[in-house]
């Protein structure tokens with residue numbers, strides 16, 4: 001399976017997937033390209049260390065132009081699965097969304113549909129929920145609203161700060177993302193309306 005990762009920053013989820021392939025948790029797969037919109041992203045360093053090609057897309061040329069370029073890069077690398085790992089842009093271009101429908105996934109640090117958007121961990125902390133977590137979902141035209149693939153709950157009732165919540169959830173994000181990408185490598189998800197159902201093929 002050819003995986004493309006889109007990342008804007010730290011890239012710890014990207015790293016988890018690199019490690020997951022190395023450790024055999026994600027089978028028969030390769031990260032063929034890492035696409036970023038940020039020349040300062042720490043994810044670039046991680047890509048270089050692992051001999052993964054990096055492609056930069058400049059959103060200053062406009063969202064649509066940048067996203068058409070993303071699509072071209074994905075096509076060129078014969079991408080089977082697009083993994084958004086801390087990509088700080090909301091993808092809106094129809095051509096890209098349609099081309100990779102049900103083949104593009106994102107991880108969100110909350111139990112969706114709660115706490116959509118930015119700073120989900122702080123939103124959860126400030127709301128005072130005792131349980132939050134993370135969600136892997138398909139990307140569609142809505143903000144953090146595509147069909148849900150898998151979720152992990154995390155108890156945060158004893159966390160003293162939003163940073164503590166973030167740290168606790170992040171550890172589970174890494175495990176969840178590796179698990180879900182590994183599932184894609186061994187089967188497929190059939191999407192019917194809001195429901196994503198897994199069919200193992202090997």
Ligand code: GRF
Pocket residue numbers: 007009010011012013014085086087107108109170173
């Ligand atoms: C993660 O918390 C992810 O859920 C969110 O952005 C953060 C990215 O972290 N979408 P990293 O760049 O993977 O370390």
